[in-house]
């Protein structure tokens with residue numbers, strides 16, 4: 169079942185202020201003092217499946233941790249400074265590491281424009297993860313996700329620690345946006361709207377499969393406008409923030425939802441999310457990372473679902489996606505090999 173737990177109330181449904189986590193689960197956030205990192209850490213503090221929250225950043229993590237630690241849920245929160253001991257202690261024992269470290273877009277920038285800065289940040293953090301928590305599930309938020317995820321895989325391969333079942337590019341914001349935007353077109357409850365979004369996480373690599381929703385009738389200009397809004401929704405936020413960054417609050421919500429899905433899966437529930445993982449679906453076309461519906465299990469990726477039946481229009485979208493995605497993935501790989 170592709171169940172979308174799409175509302176804040178659902179995320180917090182099982183929260184009890186005095187409840188303790190059902191099992192000890194340490195979650196680390198790298199980039200925790202940033203625009204995404206702070207609200208994401210706050211939402212993770214409200215998740216009773218988290219027993220320990222480790223907040224790491226190159227600046228400001230202890231302050232964020234002190235602030236969040238006063239919230240009356242049972243988990244422990246600690247902030248870590250950018251020292252070898254700081255990153256080691258933040259990561260040791262972590263079952264989940266969420267990485268929103270890096271710079272966000274400014275108006276006029278594509279996600280690929282962030283590559284030069286974020287590639288080395290993600291590479292170095294991945295090295296630290298491979299050293300201190302090689303078994304952890306890694307959730308990559310830092311853009312460009314289409315390239316940063318392959319970067320992490322190459323780093324882990326070089327360290328002899330790679331498990332493709334445990335590496336995820338977080339594309340949940342595309343899913344969240346798609347269900348919200350389609351509900352606005354159709355005047356429906358967004359929580360009830362399920363829109364698979366496959367491919368990657370930037371521009372035309374984002375492929376919403378509207379034919380598999382409860383509104384396959386959307387066509388013509390309305391369909392084109394909706395698809396464009398889902399693909400380029402991030403630009404609306406970048407423009408509105410006018411130089412002050414990109415989506416942070418909605419991204420924190422989406423990241424917290426994806427982390428919650430993995431925590432549920434670790435407890436034995438089967439959860440399906442669209443996410444960008446190493447995938448056999450288009451490997452023959454030279455695209456070996458791809459976002460599609462994935463059943464999550466205790467070990468991470470349990471089953472990768474094919475895209476399924478799509479119409480002619482979506483076939484064209486997919487073609488454009490694969491073309492770009494292939495280059496984005498290669499760019500990530502080449503970076504690790506040559507740096």
Ligand code: NAI
Nearest residue numbers: 199201202203204225226268269270271272309310311341
């Ligand atoms: P931000 O600039 O507000 O925060 C980034 C944080 O990372 C800062 O606190 C900074 O000190 C920290 N940082 C930088 N280098 C670091 C390092 N080596 N180790 C640890 N921390 C480090 O940026 P924001 O808005 O939080 O965005 C973060 C990233 O998330 C950007 O790359 C952005 O493009 C991406 N993003 C991804 C989305 C997705 O759907 N996957 C959606 C929106 C943004």
